[in-house]
Amino acid sequence: MLGKLILAFALLPVAEIYVLIEVGTAIGSLNTVAIILITAVAGGYLARAEGTRTYHQIQTHLHQGVVPHNEIVDALLIFAAGIVLLTPGFITDVAGLAILFPPTRAPIREWLKRRFKNKMDRTTIEINRF
Numbered sequence: 001m002l003g004k005l006i007l008a009f010a011l012l013p014v015a016e017i018y019v020l021i022e023v024g025t026a027i028g029s030l031n032t033v034a035i036i037l038i039t040a041v042a043g044g045y046l047a048r049a050e051g052t053r054t055y056h057q058i059q060t061h062l063h064q065g066v067v068p069h070n071e072i073v074d075a076l077l078i079f080a081a082g083i084v085l086l087t088p089g090f091i092t093d094v095a096g097l098a099i100l101f102p103p104t105r106a107p108i109r110e111w112l113k114r115r116f117k118n119k120m121d122r123t124t125i126e127i128n129r130f
Contacts, residue, residue: 012092013089015091016092017089019090020036020088020089023090035090039097043082043093043100044086047078047085047100051079054071054075058071058072069113074105077099077105077108078099078100081095081096081099084096085097085100
């Protein structure tokens with residue numbers, strides 16, 4: 001877990017800065033800033049649209065008496081994508097957009113569900129009665 005936190009909070013920003021410098025060198029700093037702003041605005045719009053659509057799907061399933069398993073995971077992924085898209089950088093933008101689009105979100109959702117299931121299968125609970 002500590003290694004993942006180090007990766008997220010130390011290596012990812014360094015990688016983002018490197019990519020920003022390289023892109024800025026290739027296309028110019030104003031163009032780079034423009035792209036970052038455009039992806040932030042577009043990402044916010046897409047996150048809102050996908051979040052609203054998912055919310056309506058959850059409501060529909062609940063009114064039908066169906067548990068909205070996939071939609072709840074989608075809502076969490078869309079929330080995470082929105083946060084990631086607020087972070088300036090190209091790596092996080094690509095990750096956030098991949099999570100937002102339903103065709104690429106579906107395999108991520110299924111991977112996440114398998115991972116949760118595997119963790120639950122390996123977890124044991126002991127109940128001690130007094």
